[in-house]
Amino acid sequence: MQNTPDENENSDKNTIKVTKDMDVQGSHFIYKQFTEKSRKELDYDYKRCTGCGLCVKICPTQALELGPMHEIATGMDAPPVTLDIEKCTFCGMCAKFCPVNAFKMEISGEVPSEDSYPEFDSYVKINNNCLPCLLCESSCPEDAIEVKLNIPKKEDITPFDENAEGEIEIDTEKCNLCGLCSHFCDAFIMLEKEPSPTDPSPFEQLMVDEDECDYCMLCQDICPEDAIKVKGKKPCEPPAIEGEVHIDEDKCTRCGWCREVCPYDAVEIKKPFEGEITLKENNIKRCDPHGCQACFNVCPAHLWYVPEDKNIAIKEDYCIYCGACENACPENVMSVKRTQVHHTKIPDAPWASQWEDAIESMITSKRKHPDTSRTVEVEKEPSKEHEEVEFPEIDESLLKAARERINSTKPALKNINVRRKWEKESSEETRKEFREKFKNKKEGNSK
Incomplete structure (x- = not known):
């Protein structure tokens, strides 16, 4: 403290x-x-x-x-x-x-x-195109998105029919791996993978466990891409797809991974800066992305990756032009320039x-600071050489006499009547002296 x-x-x-x-x-x-x-x-x-x-x-x-x-x-x-x-x-x-x-x-x-103060005018908005689905939540590198689906589970709507017969097929060309079917029914399994800047999807494949499927056909009606085909018997009507997406403003960096992965153009983003990031070809050769990874570790947009044909590369669509990578890189590989700041009114x-x-x-990168050009600098006086001081000798007999005289007056000083008399005499003397000066001044002016 x-x-x-x-x-x-x-x-x-x-x-x-x-x-x-x-x-x-x-x-x-x-x-x-x-x-x-x-x-x-x-x-x-x-x-x-x-x-x-x-x-x-x-x-x-x-x-x-x-x-x-x-x-x-x-x-x-x-x-x-x-x-x-x-x-x-x-x-x-x-x-x-x-x-x-x-x-x-x-x-x-x-x-x-x-x-009263300006701030960044940046945002991430989810528009009416949103279903919602699970892609943005699972791909966000900052865990800034929470999706709440208000869809009941299949077993809450209709009991599992152990004797059901049928067929189910997934059209992989149509399926965008949104994850709604897996949320609705345990018969669907989403194989997860690590998202990357070039492929932000968090899922690799959709599989069906037919031992858990009773071919109710409800998933076919739920699928927004018409990618599921089922031959079976429908026991009831499918539930509506409802839910909401919450953005944690403290965590969100406006990187744009959610916009990139969304198949429905439901994400609108305004970044804090406009600018550009460039890689210096002459310096890239010195980059050691496996041993260093400083830029990977500090980048709030997670845009760095290692391609097969280069030491390092970027997905500039994600960049927010903060410049953290530029400060961290020991080889001066990248250059970050900001051309515009999106801010509220000043x-x-x-x-x-x-x-x-x-x-x-x-x-x-040029900041004005208080003008100190008119500051008066006072020259310091050169230090003086130390001079030995000789103290006077003390006469013990005189010191003793002075102390006795002081001690003898202390009782009188403590006496209120004595002090009042002294103060009165002093005041009378002062008034008398003042009247005398005033009289002399008046006589001088009359002459």
Whole structure:
């Protein structure tokens, strides 16, 4: 715990006293600022941080510093960003413009509302084309999607018919491996695989366990692609496909895997940045993707992969142009450029120019800081040589006499009547002296 008072308690009454402290809770660094009228808490989760360095670029007081990113990206357990609490003004820029939500700010008291500050204008929306199915949830590399299907299981609708006979066939050309049939009936088995940037589907194949199938034909009616053909007997009407998709905004990085895997164009995405990422051909030869993998480990979009004919490659459609890979790569393999920042409106406020410059610096990497060119530097006086000081000799007999004289007056000083008489005589003497000066001045003016 660190307490840092920014103002002295005995300062002017108009000065606001600011107190700061810091605490560590697991992977979270909690920074707090208190005043008599407000409270601000900045929560930095260093395990969530990718080390993109955007917060370091935009910080108006240079309170943030980027750590050794290659070492961190390849296994060193350390915060990618460190914060100097004495420099931090708790402006909230780092929290508003962190693409992975590693910084969060909570404020209370007499402070401007959240709408007073700009932030990323980015989103992931699920439109009316959604069934829903299971593809986006299973493919999301950040576990940011939860699909809730309101479809009853087959055994809840009709009992299993052990004596049923029939046939079932899957048209693999039509099947998009959405997973609805497997959710509905245990006779369907989805073989899972590891999604990749070039093939984000989480499933490899759909199989049917005919020992668990009674050829009820309900799956045929449920399949949105007409990919299942069944010969049998339908015991009842099929249930409606209903459900909802929830996006966890704290985890979602706007990478676009969900949009890529969705067969129904049900996902709409607006990324925080527009830009481009390029691989430097001369440096790719030095890349060791199996031994290093720094870019793999820090990328919030999970766009890196190793093709058969190259050391490394990217799926740029997923890139959010944060620049974390650029900071982590020891061989300078990639270059990330941002051409546009999608952000909400900057309100007309006294601090607007600082936010405008912060947003611009994410494109130009040039941040304006307070002008110190007019600062007057006072030359330090050269240190003087030490001079030995000779102390006067003390006459013990005189010191004893002085102490006796002082001690003899103490009873009189404690006597209220004596002190009042002395003060009265002193006041009379002062008034007499004042009247004499005034009289002399008046006579001088009359002459």
